[in-house]
Amino acid sequence: MQQIYFFNEGRRDMRSLLGGKGANLAEMTHLGLPVPQGFTISTVACHEYEKNQNQLPTTLRSEITTALQRLEGITEKKFNSMATPLLVSVRSGAAISMPGMMDTILNLGLNDQTVLGLAEQTQNERFAWDCYRRLLQMFGNVVYDMPEQTFESVLTDYKRRNGYRTDLDLTAADLKAIVADFQNIYLESKHGSFPQSPQEQLELAVSAVFTSWQNPRAKVYRKLHHIDEHIGTAVNVQAMVFGNSGADSGTGVAFTRDPVTGEKKVFGEFLQNAQGEDVVSGVRTPQGLPAMKAMAPQAYEQFITAVAKLETHYHDMQDVEFTLEHGKLYFLQTRDGKRTAKAAVKIAVDQVNEGLIDQNAALLRVDPEQISNLLHPEFAAATLAAQQPLTKGLPASPGAASGKIYFTAPSAKAAHEAGEKVILVRQDTSPEDIEGMVVSEAIVTSRGGMTSHAAVVARGMGKCGVVGCENLVVDQAKQQVVINGQVFAKGSELSVDGASGQIYAGVLEATQATQDENLQTLLTWAASVGKLDVYANADTPADFAQALNFGAKGIGLTRTEHMFFKSDRLLKMRRLIIAGTTADRVEPLAELEELQTEDFYQLYRLAQGKTVTIRLLDPPLHEFLPHDTKEMTRVAEALAMSVSSLAKRVAVLHEANPMLGHRGCRLAVTYPDIYEMQVTAIVNAALRLKREGIPVKPHIMIPLIDTLPELKWVKARLVAKINDLLAAARTPLHYQIGIMMEMPRACLVADQLAQEAEFFSFGTNDLTQLTFGYSRDDIGSFLPTYIERGILKADPFKTLDVEGVGRLMKMAVDKGRYERRSLPIGVCGELGGDPASISYFEKIGIDYVSVSPFRVPSAVLASAQATLQHDYQASKAAVQAR
Template sequence: YPASLKSEVMAALATVEEIIGLKFGSVADPLLVSVRSGARASMPGMMDTILNLGLNDQSVEGLAKRSGDSRFAYDSYRRFIQMYSNVVLGIDHHNFEEVLEEVKEDKAYHLDTDLTADDWKKVVAKYKDKVKEQLGRPFPQDVHEQLWGAIGAVFGSWMNQRAITYRRLHEIPESWGTAVSVQSMVFGNMGEDCSTGVCFTRNPSTGDNDFYGEFLVNAQGEDVVAGIRTPQQLTLAGKNAQSSDLPAMEECMPEVFKELNAVRHKLEAHYRDMQDMEFTVQQNRLWMLQTRTGKRTTKAALKIAVDMAREGLISRKDAIKRIDPTSLDQLLHPTLDPKAPRKILGRGLPASPGAASGKVVFSAEDAEDWVVNRKEKVILVRVETSPEDIGGMHVSEGILTTRGGMTSHAAVVARGMGTPCVAGAGEIRVDYAAKTIKVAGQVVKEGEIITLDGSTGEVFIGAVPTIQPEMTGDFGTLMEWVDTIRTLKVRANAETPLDAATARKFGAEGIGLCRTEHMFFDPKRIIAMREMILAEKEAGRRAALA
């Protein structure tokens, strides 16, 4: 670290002590802190956080006396030991989870909330024994050693494998690094007038301007994410939509909800984008822990951008810049009905978006035969495709390959044709002779129906209903705004009247490329083309094309 860092941290910590009225390392009135990451780009869950730092065997008693709740104090201590041991000392979570499960089994408890103060004291003792067993040294009791260990670990988590992978997938430069925030702790697990939650200023799935989120009474932040208990909805509308029996915050903490809703509007207006916020309520007082730009679906991104431009939060140009052009492709293809039941067969790469169901065939020739002569809808299943398969690919509802990637022949051609494709589904075994596909003991024969989701790479047994894309007013509105800004004219690739009509529907200004060789693959034309090519004399060629 820079030589000045230690003095800067201690000076800032002294300022926090003065504001809060507690002392870091004090036995009687301990200041507890959280240590969090803070990168330039939101990387949810990729880097590490440590809560309740500053607790040791002495200060836990001080916290118990100050709060009047030993159970809360020892619950906080055991959480700190587990998080610190995992993040800083490198001891896997499962070591502590096994200890906790043993205690719960001995007492016939089902939930963590069933444990008493004495139970948590036993858990803390067993956790410390586990640390000594794993490392050969006791859990650190010096709070300053704890603080610098945590700061170093959170800085270091920028280079953990999941953070590296996330940056690669989202094109975030490694050189950015991360900041580390040291915050005074507030407690959502101090009693029934405390809670913790996560919320979005708008619905991240639909983009609707509705307050959206969940909270848990008498809990700390990780409990919401871990799914240990069923969270409650923030709003009455959310409660009704979920058909939940648990009270919404709007009902059971109306004043806190009113304040949180005001913060929602303030933060969104400041950042001019949909926010993902974390909060804690301690003894009916609201504390905001963090905010970041919220992740959202393509559908939601479109609606939020258009709505915010209409509301005057952003300009139309900003709205256009916020939409990833490649993501709009998801809105133009049928998608699986999210309410429909489904049975998974296997997974591959989402090579070409959209969803399709059809009967399994194993060759391009069979695909053409089944479609033309039997009037069936088919899914072409191949180990890998080749240019010779183009005819069968053209008539198929979807394409499944067990080899190849996102740039394989099947993927490139399928995307060009707008046909859903799952490529590289390596767990699936294709038997051309038996005309079957096998995976994990399941067998699908020729003529049986499967469904592909080219947007996720999933393959399902049987037909799963699809829903057609809805070209909402927001899509049309955004495209109108784009037309006023763009300088490049757009023409389409089209080989059929249907292609041309579809291109016009989506605003193309003409045909830029018409590949005659693709016209020849139409089942009604290919025979004539073959006759023309194989004819020995000009008269035969002319007759074939007449």
């Protein structure tokens, strides 16, 4: 199989074989742009290299030799020639752009002899020795893993001793001496002298670039951007052009639009008398493109025309690398440019308006995960660049916040009421912390995963949240936290970046996100395309109003337990739980019913006829009870009972494994009056709105159903209660009773359950943890290791496990619809907001997803993308079938 392709042999659609850089160099060659000649060693060769235990196969070495000879003929230069030395760059290039993650070597082919030939040929001794010192520096770092600082310290020392400000001040004599010092570094290392054979240099460089596919930073980048570990990298060998060949030369990087704002203007940087690594590495401060225009106006105009041509050709903003050699322009790379979320949305909408792309292309252009960054406050990049993070956790909920740290809900609330901005720091959170969470700017925990209580609530509230900070030790007794050895007492100031998961000391300035008109336009297009409807997980009118503002079609999940955690309600709930008999529960139930009726009324009123799905009480009762002595004393006093009596009741209700215990519909069986109170509140709220002329169709969801007899028993009690209420009101009301599908057994018997359930809604958090046997609050101790070692491809609480959990869901959909053809089916767990999971949900016939309010826009976009991708695949399959 052919493993090497010259640039004129490839095209842009060969990315998987040639990598992005190689395919684009080939495409620019075909477009007639000035591209230095060269060839691409394909990703196939990378795979062969890895199979050959990281050794270049003999066949590839032979093919490289042949390709070099052909390049020599094209350039009329020769490897290892004193008269006409051929120098090349060796660059990586994966199919998906990974800027700066892998390795590059420039000026390869120089040695102690050819450097003299280059100096004579160019009549520029300083230039030749500058190229040689660059080669020694890059080659040592990339091929032999010598610390970059080892070489840089030599340069720094020369500049300091001679009073030089920049590398440009170094003379030819200085550079010769630096080269000698660099060569001594090689001799003192385990690798011995710098290889003088250009052929050996090239083979070692190609091996190093292939190896760099597995370097730590590349792995982290791929993980962050969900790039397949197995695609490998190509290697591009290209004849050198020299931006460091004099005052009429230079190098630069440019974007065809502003990558920060999306504004339609060429944005770039240029360095006179420099090579590309000087721009990328930041060793010199570049100038703007006007400096290039002043130096070489003709080349500048050619450049502006060419980059406009590239954007039109690729139908997207381009990131271009270029070099001027004695005023002549060369292009070294073009690729789709990385951009901020704001720029991504603006560019997509603008290019539709310009006729460059259509609306479908615009929808596919924007990453749904970027969208949430437009909705939360954020720290400016310049602000973060000047700071050193204290530690990093899981970025549970985006946003940027600064404030004083507090360790309990009461202290957080008191500080907030005193006018302070609060960061709530906890080992983990429980429902009892809700008041502290409500008033906090950010929530930070040392334990828990992306679907832990703290994470879920933070996202639901639109709060900045970072969880699972393993290097953060909370000491409640001393009211302090230790972060990587530094002690921060109560009231100390911290800043939290929910987008990255990083935590900083002190207060950092954040900018408030504003409503983005371009985003609204994009979401309008998306809503008209996506087949999956997007609802919100909303427990309060404020949550729901925010979700409606973002385009939610209604509520897919209201968690009624969240309505009981305010201090006045929590006491009433505790009085209910402490009650020993049904008679004792009558009064607290009546009080809670009044509150719940108003809660549901407000949600229904906001909905204006849109669907509102209310889940009946789900968590075990003990979660509402006090646990520490101080809180136990306070509650006992409020309930007018002894501490010992309260302690006994708490002990009775304690469960060894509450996730698998007395919760959900099991509460309805043992305490049926609680669910009856809730449906009474639902019906009374609906009837009140009906009298006001607002249509309401209650959707009542029963959690944790396992068996058909269990569902029949609970549903019969609810229906009987509802019928009594409607008979007394002499008013009909259409309602539905459905179930939350969160138990593996429920999926297996979904056809039976569909006999009674009028809708299904998958609770993917519980379904995932019960399928895997993982506690979602304790996975931080092992899950990262599982992912790092390839045991799991991804965190199953962030992206659906298609093989296991997904198969259960598909089985439930198929069985449910076999029994009840038009059965509505949704997803209300956190995976409902994950773009990759949404694609699968659409594929298996899910009707809607329900997500946290701030994830609604990204889910709307992901739904549209899933529809477009599936339609494309179906169309492609139909063509192939013909």
